[in-house]
Amino acid sequence: MLDYEKYLRYRTFPVPWCPGCGIGMIFKAVAMTFSKLEWEPNDIAVVSGIGCSGRLSTYFNTNSLHTTHGRALTFATGVKLSNPDKHVVVFSGDGDALAIGGNHFIHACRRNLNMKMVVINNNIYGMTGGQVSPTTPTGFISTTTPYGNTEPHFNTVELAKAAGATYVARETVNRPRQLLKVLEKAFKHTGFAVVEVISNCHINLGRRNKLKHPIPMLDWINQQTIPIAKAKDMSEDELELKYVVGEFVHRHRPDYFEVYENKVVKKAKGE
Amino acid sequence: MKNRYEVRLAAVGGQGLITAGALLAKTAINKKHMYATQSPTYTSQVRGGPTKVDVIIDKDPILFPQAVSIDLYFATAQRSFDLYYRSIKRDAVIIVDSDLVTKLPEGDNHKIYKIPLTAETVKQIGNIVVVSVVSLGIVTKLSDLFTKEEVKEIVLSSVPKGTEEINLKALDLGFSLV
Amino acid sequence: MSEVKIRSGNELVVEGAIAAGCKIFGGYPITPSSEIAEGMARELPKVDGLFIQMEDELAAMGAVIGASLGGKKVLTATSGPGFSLKQENLGVAMIAEVPVVIVNVMRGGPSTGLPTRGAQGDVMQARWGTHGDHPVIALAPAFPEEVFTTTIEAFNLAEKYMTPVILLLDEIVGHSHEPVELPKEGEYEIINRKYPDKVEDLAIYKREMGEPPLRPDFFMGYPIHVESLEHSDQGYPNTVPENVEVQQKRRLLKIENHKNEIIKYKTHFTDDAELVIFAFGSMARSALEAIKLLREEGIKVGLFQPITIWPFPEEQLKDVVKDRDTLVVELNWGQLIYEVERVLKDNKVHSLLKMTGMAITPNEIIDKIKEIKNA
Structure with a gap:
């Protein structure tokens, strides 16, 4: 048995993702990170929303909670509030985190509870058949943008930064070693940590955009990928539609409980 | 004292009316061992919107907590006076701030006390904040619900520390205006 | 004569919730229920509890469900428009069988309606507000002491039947300040959720027909899964018609079969x-x-x-x-x-x-x- 296998809930297998989907790789990377950090399965709660990424919670042999579309962070907030010393890890997709759950996302960044969020960004509503999402690249065809997406797309990292997240990183499924590195740092971080992982949906995004097999789609992601150091010398125009990867924010700010204990409880109890 | 007495105070938000109502109810409960309820109605306009508070005082437990047969109607704003001029008993006492409620219903046969409440409070106390306690003094005297001493004790035990003196002055003013 | 407390209905919900052992409140301000949130914000930190004002009503509902799964007694409070927003995650509490108490201080609707005026227009929303077939307990106290005891009762029923309980006040009940003598600790019953002696095969929803689940909370040593999808006895997603029928019926019957114990009038x-x-x-x-x-x-x-x-x-x-x-x-x-x-x-x-x-x-x-x- 590999050392991360105790985090897998084998009895719920097989997993539901299409062959070649990037989510499986993220799944394994997170399980390996749990293993590396030696977190006990009982001390972890995995919370997820709706969509392909939402199904992840079912397959972790930890405490797990599959919630409603966009709301994973709200439930996770409650789980964390009730058990401040446990690990709470949230999975959301791009539609989940940035569209229907956008409000929860920005406020979770602001609030800085010590939780970890993995945003799996495959740039499309995959499970429902390929409708445009807030991160679908401009010009791309989806079932609800049959003439091409005309809306600008969200930048998850910039949003998280602006909202106050204390750890923010982006990686892609093409860079497993780097992904493991940022996941480890994010999970060790005290405060709200966001890791966006760019993933491939060759079936419901690629298929309509000349990227219908996993390899061309992964290649396309690779072509769009720019390491953060290199991006520093590039203009905004050059970075349009690019996935800048690396660590963007890593800073300390007292987490929610530290503040609550020091500023609220003591006053309320007259200490 | 009567078995049941219903008071409606109508004002605009910010005039301290809910405080006056609460003190009235508290005096009835603590000093007369009667039942009392205080039900405020307000609008989203916290300052300046029409508000009312119904205070019901009864020897028996109060079943329905809103005024239905009002013995004393006290209004300090025209808008509020008009809006809440309902369910007033034929022999009720009506008190208005004479500067702020100028249009009274035609043919109204109630005994109406027209008192320059706000102006006198500003003139004699110099602080409009205590107008609610001035009102309380007026209501106490005209309703004959409690003695001045009883209300005084409740005021003293309810107001913030350091404001006792000004509030007692306000209460005195209320009594002197009618 | 002992000094009688003067309390509004909303304040009595706070006292009832604290007496019942509520430890977490997640809410969002809305007239005419806000005094409940304000009271919980003041009282919870004194009893090692935690108050959080969430970013919206949906979040408030999600947070209290999460906290309940984490083992705490939880409360949220709202009024009409917020109650509409809470329906989505109220459904999660129903399908996943999570004890939660939701207060709705009813105001005039529909929509923004009459925010400061009392009404009783949400009784059908309380019954059918969230989609699908679901069990419901909704309580509506009228008098001050009843508000206090019914709030405790709402927590008791939620814990006993592993289900959300809706406490319907109306603005008149919520905002009337009245004298009240409350029962003391020990004079009312407090019910806490039951845990299984052991969890066989992680089958946290396996019970006799019409009985609420005996489920450990999170972090009790079992890797349990809680689902918003229809699920098996283990809580895993499942669409097998025979299983769906059993799960749906058990949830509906856990209230229906016990209704004569639940009903108070x-x-x-x-x-x-x-x-x-x-x-x-x-x-x-x-x-x-x-x-x-x-x-x-x-x-x-x-x-x-x-x-x-x-x-x-x-x-x-x-x-x-x-x-x-x-x-x-x-x-x-x-x-x-x-x-x-x-x-x-x-x-x-x-x-x-x-x-x-x-x-x-x-x-x-x-x-x-x-x-x-x-x-």
Whole structure:
């Protein structure tokens, strides 16, 4: 048995993702990170929303909670509030985190509870058949943008930064070693940590955009990928539609409980 | 004292009316061992919107907590006076701030006390904040619900520390205006 | 005489929740319920609890469900528009069987409606607000002490039946400040959720038909899975029709089969009454005042006051009313009356239904009764 296998809930297998989907790789990377950090399965709660990424919670042999579309962070907030010393890890997709759950996302960044969020960004509503999402690249065809997406797309990292997240990183499924590195740092971080992982949906995004097999789609992601150091010398125009990867924010700010204990409880109890 | 007495105070938000109502109810409960309820109605306009508070005082437990047969109607704003001029008993006492409620219903046969409440409070106390306690003094005297001493004790035990003196002055003013 | 406390209904919800052992409140401010959030924010940190104001109503509902799964007793409070928003995650609490207490201090609707005025227009939303078939317990206290004890009861029922419980106040009940003497600790029952002695095969939803689950909380040593999808005994997503039927029926029957233990109601002067009024919340109080005055005139009327609105007290109402005429008084244009008419299908059911932003007064009820009598 590999050392991360105790985090897998084998009895719920097989997993539901299409062959070649990037989510499986993220799944394994997170399980390996749990293993590396030696977190006990009982001390972890995995919370997820709706969509392909939402199904992840079912397959972790930890405490797990599959919630409603966009709301994973709200439930996770409650789980964390009730058990401040446990690990709470949230999975959301791009539609989940940035569209229907956008409000929860920005406020979770602001609030800085010590939780970890993995945003799996495959740039499309995959499970429902390929409708445009807030991160679908401009010009791309989806079932609800049959003439091409005309809306600008969200930048998850910039949003998280602006909202106050204390750890923010982006990686892609093409860079497993780097992904493991940022996941480890994010999970060790005290405060709200966001890791966006760019993933491939060759079936419901690629298929309509000349990227219908996993390899061309992964290649396309690779072509769009720019390491953060290199991006520093590039203009905004050059970075349009690019996935800048690396660590963007890593800073300390007292987490929610530290503040609550020091500023609220003591006053309320007259200490 | 009567078995049941219903008071409606109508004002605009910010005039301290809910405080006056609460003190009235508290005096009835603590000093007369009667039942009392205080039900405020307000609008989203916290300052300046029409508000009312119904205070019901009864020897028996109060079943329905809103005024239905009002013995004393006290209004300090025209808008509020008009809006809440309902369910007033034929022999009720009506008190208005004479500067702020100028249009009274035609043919109204109630005994109406027209008192320059706000102006006198500003003139004699110099602080409009205590107008609610001035009102309380007026209501106490005209309703004959409690003695001045009883209300005084409740005021003293309810107001913030350091404001006792000004509030007692306000209460005195209320009594002197009618 | 001991000093009597003066409390509003909303303040009594706070005291009841703290007495019941509530430790986490997640909420969002909304008139006329905000005093509950304000009170919980003040009181919870004193009892090692935690208050959080979430970014919206959906988040508040999600947070309390998460905290309940984490093992705490939880409360959220709202009013009409917020109650609409809470319906989504209320469904999660129902399908996943999570104890949560939701207060709805009803105001005039629909939409933004009459934010500061009392109404009773959310009783059907309490029953059917979230989609799909689901079990519901909704309670509607009227008098101050009842608000306190019914709040505790709401927590007890939530824990006992592993289900959300809706506490319906109306603005009049929520905002009336009244003297009240509350029962002391030890004088009321507190029920805490039961845990299984052991969890076989992680089958956290496996129970006899019509029984609530015995489920460990998160972090109790079992890798449990809790789902918003229809699920198996283990909580894993499952669409096998035979399983779906068992899960759906068990959830519905856990309330239906225990409804006679759940249902609470009061009768006032019904023994010798010629006519029985059906009214709840503030309207029960208006009716009772009317009854008192009518009896002074020799007109004998009684009151059936349901405290449990859902499940609807069918048999209890039938038993009390028998073949007498009934008058339904609701601060809406007709909601629970359909239940009353269904249950009392052979009786004459009169109605006094209104929602104008003002309460239906005892005098209006008296006039209606006299009109019925003289008809």
